[in-house]
Amino acid sequence: MTQSILIQVGQCGNQIGCRFWDLALREHAQYNKAGVFDGPMSSFFRNVDTRYANPVEIPLGDGRAKIRALKARAVLVDMEQGVVGELMRGPLGEVFDHQQLITDVSGSGNNWAVGNRTYGSLYRDQITESLRKAAEHCDCLQSFFIIHSMGGGTGSGVGTRILELLQDHYPEVYRFTTAVFPSADDDVVTSPYNSVLALHELTERADCVLPVDNQALMDICHKVTKTGRPGGGLVKAGSEITSGARGGEKPFDSMNNIVANLLINLTSASRFEGSLNVDLNEITMNLVPYPRLHYLVSALSPLYVSPDLRLPPRKLDQMFTDAFSKEFQLLKVDPKHSLYLACALLLRGNVNMSDIRRNIERLRPSLHFVHWNQQGWKTGLCSVPPSGQPYSLLSLANNTCFRHTLTDIQDHFNKLYKRKAHLHHYSRVDGMEMGLFGESMESLSSLVEEYSSLQATLNQLQGDTPRLRIM
Structure with a gap:
């Protein structure tokens, strides 16, 4: 069983990371009711006390997180410690190793240079040591996942500095980045500078980038909340973990949850069994024909904004249609009117390969694939469905619409x-x-x-x- 390490950088990265661990624990609790520490759980968690090897306690989804002997394979970095501090005091705090936290108090001032040059140099050795410890706890380290924003100082600056360290120290380990792009009306005046400086690093150093943008996420949340039903989660609403601005001025928890579900579905093959699981190395092998063009446009169906607030279950054929609709893209783009270099369809649940082939043939005439890769489809099937849904679909497209x-x-x-x-x-x-x-x-x-x-x-x-x- 391979392992992956999640690196949460900045306020945005730690907010999304919090949602990811919440959802991951819920899924393992649902499908591992005996609480046995098994291979799927070891992909993102480690058992720190052999006395509790069988069983371990994990959250049961009732708002009371009882976590014993489990530690997340995570490194938490933020130069303004508010979000990380509250996360550690919250119900998920016990799942994080306190030695894997790297924080400061003053923040990066929405400045890539401060994050990358000042804090990146100041905390270089500490970050390197934390990465080394996390890697040493893995039997077969396959990938790093970095979650960060593009517009802020810590996310863009420290995040890309960490990417550089990973390239230098772990060149054979895959580097996946989930980068949150600012919306057009972003209130950080320097975000265009930060985004361009960070993009240069992502283009040169990452193996695969999953870009999402705030405007697309906000539009999705508006759509889901009009048709979904309210509910709660393990994370308290209105806290710094769930707010985009300090003091809870603007709630971003729903947006963070969508991105967390992107990662949950992407990593499902690592965490559960499946008849046609797609390994993470197959993503880069099949979807990145040119080294620099490693940006993958993602779409999810059904859409989630919280563990208990989502669109009603979709019919299977409708999910495939959703995956190529602009309303379901996590970027404000329309891939159907641009050129596909390759496309992956990662499904979860009780789905037959005949259903997948039938829908590909149904949709193929409306999609434009590059002439040298007309059969550029990669399909994956994980037998374990997402929590609360019979099945789900994650589409990853290498498409020229990203331009x-x-x-x-x-x-x-x-x-x-x-x-x-x-x-x-x-x-x-x-x-x-x-x-x-x-x-x-x-x-x-x-x-x-x-x-x-x-x-x-x-x-x-x-x-x-x-x-x-x-x-």
């Missing part, structure tokens, strides 16, 4: 950079080379060009590109 997200960031960056606005906040940070702005922008422009050149092949086939007229 729209990149060009939006590019435009917001240029509006600031051409006026040299707020650059002094970065130039005064020790170790920050201002030439990195130009280098990062060149990297982003090159990435956009790669996606656009692939999209151009589809436009030519559809007759959207004017042809040269010979007189």
Whole structure:
């Protein structure tokens, strides 16, 4: 059985990580009612006391988390300790190893340079040591999952510094990143700078990036809350763990829960048995044809905003339709009108392969795949359904529609950079080379060009590109 380590960075990363562990414990409690520490549980948890090897106690979903001898394979990092502190005081606190916490009190001031250069250097040895300890507890370490935001200082700066450390110290271990992009009306004025600087690092150092954006998540939450039914979870609503702003001004718990469910479904093959489980290394092998184009657009059906608030169960065929609808994408994009390089369909529950093949054939005519990968489908099937649903579907698409997200960031960056606005906040940070702005922008422009050149092949086939007229 392989193991993975979750690295939660910044306020956003720790909020999402909290939801992930809540959901993971609920699933193991539901499908391992005897509480025996088994192989599936060892993928993300370790048993710290052999006296309690059989059984261990895990939460039963009633709001009382009784956790004995279980520790999450996690490293928690935040340069403003409020969220991590409350998480440790909450019902899930016992599942975290206190030696795997790295916090400060002042925060990164929404500045990539402060996070990456100042705190990244200051805590480099401590982070390296925490990663080493977490790795040594694994028998067969397969992957690291980093959860962070792109617009903030700690998430973008420290998060990408950790990615650099992983590349240097664990080059053979897969590096997956879940990156939360800011919405167009984000109130952090420096978020375009932070996003572009972080994107450069993600492009060069990550094996696979799962981008999501706040606007898409907010739209999904609005849709679900109109049709779902209310309920609660193990995490207290209104706390710093569940709020986007300090003091609980704006609740982001529902948005965090959607991203957590993305990770729950992605890792289900590692945590449970299945007739056609897709290993994590198969994701990068089958969905990343070019090293730099490793950004995968994700969609979930059914949608979740809390353990007890979700859309009603979907019919199986409707789930496949949902996965390619723009309303179910975790980015504000529409993949059906762009070019697919590859696509994975990861299902959970009592689903037959004949159902999968039938729906692929049904949807194939409406999708555009690159000419050299017309059969670019990867399918996975985990027999254990998600908690409270008969089945679920996670779609991961390597699609040229991601260029729209990149060009939006590019435009917001240029509006600031051409006026040299707020650059002094970065130039005064020790170790920050201002030439990195130009280098990062060149990297982003090159990435956009790669996606656009692939999209151009589809436009030519559809007759959207004017042809040269010979007189």
